[in-house]
Amino acid sequence: MHTLRELEQLAAQIRTCRKCPLGRSRTHAVPGEGPANAEMMFIGEAPGYYEDQQGRPFVGASGRLLERLLAIIGLAREDVYITNVVKCRPPGNRDPLPAEIEACRPWLHQQIALIDPLVIVTLGRFSMAQFLPAHARITRVHGKPVVQQDGRVVVPMFHPAAALRNPNWMQSMESDFAQLPQLLEEMRHQRQNQNDDPPQQLSLF
């Protein structure tokens, strides 16, 4: 309950945030949604038109694809936390600017700290860039889990909008998703043991 309250307080702050110019052009900020104790967190790039209208993440065609992919692994969107790197829509759906990403970053970091997910799935290159080195290329690293210093694992994936445009990437997304249940199980096991044992190497890597 404590985390839920803190997460709601954070969302309220995001909805009134004016730390970058996107705060003036948005209709609604989109803090994100999902259980406060979600084991898996999906991070996209920025809200689009429908997200901006409704104040909810991934509600258009990309959202429908995300829901279909989640269903493949037996999950519903209500089982995971879904958010974006930038919480307000860039005008005309342009890419978020570095200064906007920088201004918005603390909100994302606070969300991650509160939810404490085991697995973070980044959707698209802007989200991937928050966790992987700048030289990482999504076409090469997608679907490959990367262990972070905080013990979480980050799995970079294509953005659903990109997969909708490219059948090859759609196939990659489906196979990347298919490995998530096993990875999650591995991470649960890892966290269960981490208080008693010294850090272990994940067998998947």
Ligand code: SF4
């Ligand atoms: S994009 Fe982020 S930093 Fe910019 S106004 Fe919206 S919530 Fe604030």
